Amino acid sequence: MNPALLEVQELVVEFHVQGTALRAVDGLSFDVGAGEAVGLVGESGCGKTTTALAIARLLPENGRIVSGSVRFDGEELTTLKRGPFRRRRWKDFSIIFQGAMNALNPVQRVGDQVVEPIRLHEPATTRRQAWKRVGELFEMVGISRDRRKEYPHQFSGGMRQRVMIAMALASRPRLVIGDEPTTALDVMVQAQILELLERLRRELGLALVLITHDLSVVAETCDRAVVMYAGQLAETGTVEQLHRRPLHPYTARLMGSVPDIGGVRRLPEGIPGQPPSILRPPSGCRFHPRCDHAMEVCAEMYPARRSFGPEHAVHCHAVSEEGRIQDPAALPLIPSARALAAHDPDAEGLA
């Protein structure tokens, strides 16, 4: 593996809501090597977007990093002063947010909206130089340079997303974080954007953190993935490992929830029960109320990280020393897990 470009260690993020601290990210660790593509995957409320906001230091006012560290190229970002940090965020890494394409100013020419940040961050650049650079960036992301003079309403959703990508690439960063960059787009446009990101990665040697709920998108575009559940890290590994030999029952269940057209046609099992509430997160391993492998220890203690090989690691009490999910029959299951193992998949009353 390449030396880490981005290193997140034991990150804890909390939001203060009406006097209560809600823990949205609870001890997350992962890293991204130069030129590597890593997917940050999970369902709604798992903390993936909060993680991106924390890395970019763009948390809303009631949110803060409680502990942990975020290092870029060895330098600690969480304690960096505002000015130097903002230079880093522009020059070394950039972020494409979900729905950001709808944040373009409707009454300003698209090209000018890319010129602005370039000149703000690089005051030595003249307007003419910046305008020329926008032309190059547009061509790079597949927009004709003639369209610099157009307004956002003349662009489709996919084209606006390309503008956002051009903006993210303006300073030739080494890492781009994309938060659900294709979620609002049609499948064909999504395919176009993913193809573009792949090409940019190849041509520019760009590292990519792809935040998404869509495991298939991760399998297609990433080298490795980090699976999160309710703010906690469940499992991390190469996309092949996670698909072929998932260790965490949540990863296995999640993998089994995604239909694979052309594979075996049967209704996926899904995951019983309800998604966790951030207001009242379950104790111990937060997945335990929905897990058919849950034992008493799972409700008491978040399992420590265990590694199986250099890239594959899991947080689960039910994984054996040899790195297998143990047969529930061999585990001292708690009653609710036993009920889950034999549950009626249609009933919602379980929650």
Added chain:
Amino acid sequence: MIELRGLRVHFPLRRSLGAALRRRPVPQVRAVDGVDLTLSRGEIVALVGESGSGKTTTGRALARLAPITGGSLLLEDQDVTAIGGADLRAYRRRVQIIFQDPYESLDPRRTVREQVEEPLSVQGIGAPAERRERVDRAMEDAGLRPAAAFADRYPHELSGGQRQRVAIASAMVLEPDVLIADEPVSMLDVSLRSGILRVMLGLREKRGVGILFITHDLSLAWLIADRIAVMYLGRIVEVGPVEALVASPRHPYTKALLSVMPSPDPAHRRQRAILRGETPDASRIPAGCRFHTRCPLVFDRCLTEDPPDFPVGDGHTAACWLAEVDQPAGARAPTARSPLEGPQEAREIAAPG
């Protein structure tokens, strides 16, 4: 049981004052532009397309919520295209629709029981005891079990999946023959989708309801449907049994859609046939085959002549000139239109622009 014949939903587009003064024709958005489709009792048909394909408008027209401007809609051979009043109310009892967003389709101030019961009171069905029984049954069919545990809750106390179940229960409480489900699981996390799909399969089995499942996601359509109809720019370009359509798609658009479906298996990375450009505007549908501007296999005939639906297998048709070569000599596709009809119309529409 239900049949669409050449269904059209055209909306007038606003003209500029200048255009109006010069008496230019009002441009039309041809959202649905000649759709033929049938849905049998107990059948699940998926209507698949990207945004702007007209799939949602087709569903709304079927529910008589969008104005039908051409063609006809039949329920058990009765023409219901233009019925109103009591007839329309009776129709609504038999054809129900649910929407994508379970957060918006429920009234936040009313309990689950009140919402599920409402259609019964609107339609004036049953005495209180019978209503209660029907509400309980609809809720349990939708997986809200036991019904008593959910009846007095408010929408904000429910998860997205549970809300969609409430929406299904209030549609099914009338025991309709047809359920139109417009992207019913698109807003839900993947781990919760199967539950909703399982409910729909159960309703088909237990109540014999026919379901029109509208989705942008071919893999969901493949999972749940008996037949798939692929829509592009207001028209069904290919329809067929699920296995045949997925294993041997015949329309280049279907082929492209299938090739870009991402797979959860990294070993399955497909050779993607990505279409360039974007779907044109429904107010400027290209002449000839409407797909020709993006088709990788386009040839001269496609530019001028709108292809009819050619049969390419059992219950499988494709509206593509390339499918014509398979036709028995001299045979004409049963739904073939005059080759001139399509392009003429398209020219009319294209002219004012």
